[in-house]
Amino acid sequence: MQKPKIVPEEFYSHLKSHPCQDMIELQDIRHEAEDPQTVSSEAINALYDEGKMLLCMGKYEEALQCYDRLLEISPSSKKALGYKGLALFKLKRHAEASRCYEKALTC
Numbered sequence: 001m002q003k004p005k006i007v008p009e010e011f012y013s014h015l016k017s018h019p020c021q022d023m024i025e026l027q028d029i030r031h032e033a034e035d036p037q038t039v040s041s042e043a044i045n046a047l048y049d050e051g052k053m054l055l056c057m058g059k060y061e062e063a064l065q066c067y068d069r070l071l072e073i074s075p076s077s078k079k080a081l082g083y084k085g086l087a088l089f090k091l092k093r094h095a096e097a098s099r100c101y102e103k104a105l106t107c
Contacts, residue, residue, distance in 0.1 A: 039073050051083055055090070063087040076107040 051066030067084035070077060085100030 044070065044073060048079070048083075051087075055083065055087060058090075060087045060090045064091075078104045078107050081107070 047066050047070055051063045051070070054060070054063035054066065064084060064087045067080045067087065070080035071084065074080065081100045081104035085097040085104065088094075088097035088100060
């Protein structure tokens with residue numbers, strides 16, 4: 001996997017450490033709770049894993065949904081912003097990706 005030029009190294013190196021073949025089947029927890037503050041840490045971790053799996057599979061729009069849900073739960077999550085930026089970059093939505101990276105770096 002070649003590193004895209006505008007992706008900060010910290011986000012790219014984290015993605016490389018989670019190969020797709022090691023992903024397990026995950027339950028859909030996008031709507032586990034109406035109140036984002038009541039979502040369990042296990043559900044949050046599962047949502048990150050689901051997003052990473054979708055990125056690996058090239059399902060960037062679906063991955064964006066995971067990261068948008070994570071950002072509803074924690075609007076200043078550097079990790080969610082970074083992964084959202086990567087999904088946007090893969091969709092060739094570079095201006096939006098850059099905004100995500102910039103926001104992640106200032107949180």
